[in-house]
Amino acid sequence: MNSLADQLLVLCLLINFAVLGTSRLAFSVRCVAVQGVLLGTLPALVHPFSWHVSFIVVSIILVKGGLIPVLIIRAIKKAEIEREFSPFIGYIPSLVLGALFTSLAFIFAAKLPLAPEHEGLLIVPAAAATLMSGFLVLMGRRKAISQVLGYLLMENGIFLFGLLLADAMPVMVEAGALLDLLVGIFVMGIVINHISREFSSIDTSRLSALREE
Amino acid sequence: MLWALVLLPLLGAALSWLVPDNRRRVWVLPVFSLAHLAVSAGLLVHTPPPSPAGWIWLDSLGKLVLMANSVLFTICSLYAVGYLSYRLKRPNRILCASLLVCLSATSLVVISQHLGLLWIALEATTLTMAPLIYFNHNARSIEATWKYLLICSVGIAIALLGLFFLAYSTIVAKQEVSLLLPALIRDAAALHPGWRHAAFIFLLVGFGSKMGLAPLHTWKPDAYGEAPGLVGALLAGGLVNCALLALLRVYQVAAASTEGALFQQVLLTMGLVSMAFAAVFMARQSDFKRMLAYSSVEHVGIIAVALGLGKGALFAGLLHMINNSLTKGVLFLACGNIHRAFNSKSTQFVRGALRRTPWSAALFLAAFLAITGSPPFAPFVSEFLIVSSAFGQGNHWTGGLFLLFLALIFIGMASTVLPVVLGEVPPDLERTRYRDAVPTVLPPLVLMGLVLVLGLWIPTPLQDLLRDAARLLGGEA
Numbered sequence: 001m002n003s004l005a006d007q008l009l010v011l012c013l014l015i016n017f018a019v020l021g022t023s024r025l026a027f028s029v030r031c032v033a034v035q036g037v038l039l040g041t042l043p044a045l046v047h048p049f050s051w052h053v054s055f056i057v058v059s060i061i062l063v064k065g066g067l068i069p070v071l072i073i074r075a076i077k078k079a080e081i082e083r084e085f086s087p088f089i090g091y092i093p094s095l096v097l098g099a100l101f102t103s104l105a106f107i108f109a110a111k112l113p114l115a116p117e118h119e120g121l122l123i124v125p126a127a128a129a130t131l132m133s134g135f136l137v138l139m140g141r142r143k144a145i146s147q148v149l150g151y152l153l154m155e156n157g158i159f160l161f162g163l164l165l166a167d168a169m170p171v172m173v174e175a176g177a178l179l180d181l182l183v184g185i186f187v188m189g190i191v192i193n194h195i196s197r198e199f200s201s202i203d204t205s206r207l208s209a210l211r212e213e
Numbered sequence: 214m215l216w217a218l219v220l221l222p223l224l225g226a227a228l229s230w231l232v233p234d235n236r237r238r239v240w241v242l243p244v245f246s247l248a249h250l251a252v253s254a255g256l257l258v259h260t261p262p263p264s265p266a267g268w269i270w271l272d273s274l275g276k277l278v279l280m281a282n283s284v285l286f287t288i289c290s291l292y293a294v295g296y297l298s299y300r301l302k303r304p305n306r307i308l309c310a311s312l313l314v315c316l317s318a319t320s321l322v323v324i325s326q327h328l329g330l331l332w333i334a335l336e337a338t339t340l341t342m343a344p345l346i347y348f349n350h351n352a353r354s355i356e357a358t359w360k361y362l363l364i365c366s367v368g369i370a371i372a373l374l375g376l377f378f379l380a381y382s383t384i385v386a387k388q389e390v391s392l393l394l395p396a397l398i399r400d401a402a403a404l405h406p407g408w409r410h411a412a413f414i415f416l417l418v419g420f421g422s423k424m425g426l427a428p429l430h431t432w433k434p435d436a437y438g439e440a441p442g443l444v445g446a447l448l449a450g451g452l453v454n455c456a457l458l459a460l461l462r463v464y465q466v467a468a469a470s471t472e473g474a475l476f477q478q479v480l481l482t483m484g485l486v487s488m489a490f491a492a493v494f495m496a497r498q499s500d501f502k503r504m505l506a507y508s509s510v511e512h513v514g515i516i517a518v519a520l521g522l523g524k525g526a527l528f529a530g531l532l533h534m535i536n537n538s539l540t541k542g543v544l545f546l547a548c549g550n551i552h553r554a555f556n557s558k559s560t561q562f563v564r565g566a567l568r569r570t571p572w573s574a575a576l577f578l579a580a581f582l583a584i585t586g587s588p589p590f591a592p593f594v595s596e597f598l599i600v601s602s603a604f605g606q607g608n609h610w611t612g613g614l615f616l617l618f619l620a621l622i623f624i625g626m627a628s629t630v631l632p633v634v635l636g637e638v639p640p641d642l643e644r645t646r647y648r649d650a651v652p653t654v655l656p657p658l659v660l661m662g663l664v665l666v667l668g669l670w671i672p673t674p675l676q677d678l679l680r681d682a683a684r685l686l687g688g689e690a
Binding site for chain 1: 327329330332333336337340343344347350351352355356358359360362363366367370373374377380381384385387390392405407408
């Protein structure tokens with residue numbers, strides 16, 4: 001592991017905070033896209049060159065940095081909204097919780113029984129912190145688009161952990177998982193579009209007709 | 214040859230996309246599902262050997278799920294022809310294509326022996342179901358679709374993390390990394406215990422939320438309530454089996470490791486909790502489709518209890534999986550008919566269905582008796598075997614609670630079903646076009662016949678298959 005990879009991981013952690021602390025949706029989408037690209041370059045730095053790794057790198061950058069942000073930005077444009085209003089968990093509390101989770105992730109990762117070659121790496125704490133930040137965004141925001149962004153952050157965290165096993169994961173499985181993610185975001189984009197048409201808002205707290213009395 | 218199970222429906226999906234006419238497109242469904250059924254039957258008799266890398270194979274567990282899903286799908290696609298003729302105004306291109314893609318993805322779940330591939334296929338089934346739940350294009354169905362998509366996507370992402378943990382436990386244990394099922398089962402005991410433990414928990418939560426085990430079931434009532442009856446049947450009878458199969462794969466690994474007993478304990482608890490949730494929410498449910506969703510929560514609970522008990526109950530649990538699929542098929546299809554005929558699914562307006570739609574109402578009543586475990590129908594046999602296994606193992610608490618919940622659920626469900634079926638038709642009821650006819654009644658009738666036959670007599674090949682599958686889960690035959 002080299003220092004460049006470590007710096008990229010620190011950048012990933014900072015991006016989590018940027019997403020946690022902002023109400024502007026387009027900005028959040030770009031943040032998540034940048035994080036996706038950073039994640040995409042990591043396998044190239046961590047693992048020696050092979051066709052397998054280069055295929056993964058190219059496809060991740062293409063999907064996470066290109067296609068998915070385009071899909072979400074289009075959904076934002078169609079729904080004509082720019083900001084998240086009055087989230088369930090405010091921005092300052094989100095940042096505080098995010099900081100708490102990140103520090104816990106570091107403490108937790110130090111205690112994990114990792115393989116010797118992975119000890120002292122930033123990958124595991126970064127993965128746990130990103131996962132938790134994603135969960136925080138998913139639970140704490142009202143707008144459907146914010147929830148999709150939270151889901152993407154979670155996916156990024158899981159993907160980071162997957163870096164430890166890149167040799168183990170066959171190309172087909174990686175490509176399949178990425179394709180599922182892409183189709184998933186595509187479907188979610190369509191659903192968001194329909195929500196905004198039906199409710200003239202994409203505020204998911206309005207989705208309450210089906211509550212159990 | 215096994216790939217035909219996956220490719221054939223995909224071909225059908227492409228074809229149905231190309232057919233321009235709503236009326237004619239529907240016929241693609243039965244043609245391809247019958248072909249799929251024929252191929253499945255052929256593969257059950259002559260199973261080809263595993264693929265060279267060991268990724269693709271049809272083992273006994275897979276065979277059981279394949280059989281249940283293929284029969285249910287064929288029935289549903291025959292029903293779809295009749296059902297969609299009532300709804301020709303609504304475009305059905307997406308519905309037909311998604312149904313066939315879903316069949317393809319469920320078949321891939323069945324034949325994959327690589328857990329990564331299985332995960333991809335399972336995620337694909339989740340995604341293809343979203344447009345189906347949204348078929349009615351109204352505010353309520355979009356809400357259900359959103360909840361379903363979000364909860365299942367997050368659940369299944371957690372399962373992916375669990376799979377990564379499982380793979381990582383092989384790295385820490387200094388073994389060759391693999392997510393191939395036979396290799397994992399062989400090395401299960403030598404995997405690193407901490408990571409293996411975490412993996413089991415994450416996988417249980419992930420696949421459990423897709424399966425709808427309480428308390429991870431919150432998407433179920435909405436999705437089942439708002440989806441068309443035919444989609445509900447596939448969700449409750451088909452997709453549940455796929456998620457269950459994924460869980461069974463984990464169970465196989467857990468049973469081979471030292472943590473089998475703990476895993477069983479957790480499953481047993483989750484199963485009983487699911488039954489308790491169902492018993493509470495089933496009472497005074499005024500929407501009969503939502504009621505069926507809670508019935509589904511109950512039955513995945515029953516299967517989880519059987520898996521938790523282990524030993525002899527495994528046979529019964531697997532039998533219950535098949536019985537549940539077939540009976541849920543009848544329930545949802547009959548419900549769909551009644552919904553059409555009354556244009557409502559609230560017990561406030563739907564009463565006296567026996568007068569307006571005698572066949573569908575009779576089927577609904579019979580399937581209600583079957584699903585609540587009344588003899589002589591098939592679920593009675595499997596539920597009886599589970600209870601007797603619980604008492605046989607000296608697990609009186611489980612057996613007692615199981616019987617208590619079954620009784621409560623019977624009462625709760627009866628209080629919704631009986632007024633709907635018997636009762637007096639409300640006088641000021643609007644007129645609808647739907648009347649019971651062969652295309653929409655015969656498919657569930659055939660399915661009901663199967664439920665009855667299985668209750669009286671289980672064919673020897675099926676018994677052998679069930680025993681063999683139970684042995685794969687580490688049970689005694």
